[in-house]
Amino acid sequence: MTSSKSRVKVASVARPRRTVDQSGRVVGPRGLQTRDQLLDALAALMAQRSVREIRVVDVARSVSTSPATFYQYFEDVDEAVLRLAERASARMPQILALMGRSWRGKRGFETAHAIVEAFIRHWDAHHAVLRLSNLRSDEGDRRFLKLRRDTMTPVLQAIAKLIEEGQRAGRVSKRMHPIAAAAALAAILERLAAYHRSLEGLGVTREHLVETSASILYQIVTGRRAP
Structure with a gap:
């Protein structure tokens, strides 16, 4: 008879060990900080309006950077949403x-x-x-x-x-x-x-x-x- 005190072994969700940019290069500490800032800015905008109304330039401006910087890390807004979902x-x-x-x-x-x-x-x-x-x-x-x-x-x-x-x-x-x-x-x-x-x-x-x-x-x- 199995005791209800038994413990369940839980699995963890696997995550990639390294983060790469759109060119395939490994992102360093400063790049990770910028990337996270862009993701945080996108999350904040998503809490305010539909993602269909959010442009790359809106996200970039929120952290005082350029759209080119955004595209260094993400193909488009949809991919950035995917990365936010992965983070969550x-x-x-x-x-x-x-x-x-x-x-x-x-x-x-x-x-x-x-x-x-x-x-x-x-x-x-x-x-x-x-x-x-x-x-x-x-x-x-x-x-x-x-x-x-x-x-x-x-x-x-x-x-x-x-x-x-x-x-x-x-x-x-x-x-x-x-x-x-x-x-x-x-x-x-x-x-x-x-x-x-x-x-x-x-x-x-x-x-x-x-x-x-x-x-x-x-x-x-x-x-x-x-x-």
């Missing part, structure tokens, strides 16, 4: 690490609560970028499809492993396919994290959303009612 996804392992905590009793619910809270904070911090990245993925852009798959697969696997442990222990129904259940949970978390502000008009606070989502996550993963 690099923080997903921090959320994955939370899944390795105890899932037993009150501590288990605290684990579920921490995961949901971290997921929503992640979306709040990168909302415009993640929303557009998912849209590009839904539209079939292979670059964004791959990024989404590489980012979410470890999440699905970690949740599925927890469900499998619950099934072996006889606590979780075997009618559920672990990956299908994990995908459903991930979809709920992603959708609610992306649009939780739109529920405020219906009287749903952020804390309501976190508590409810954490309860759903805990019950499906452990097969027990939330404490």
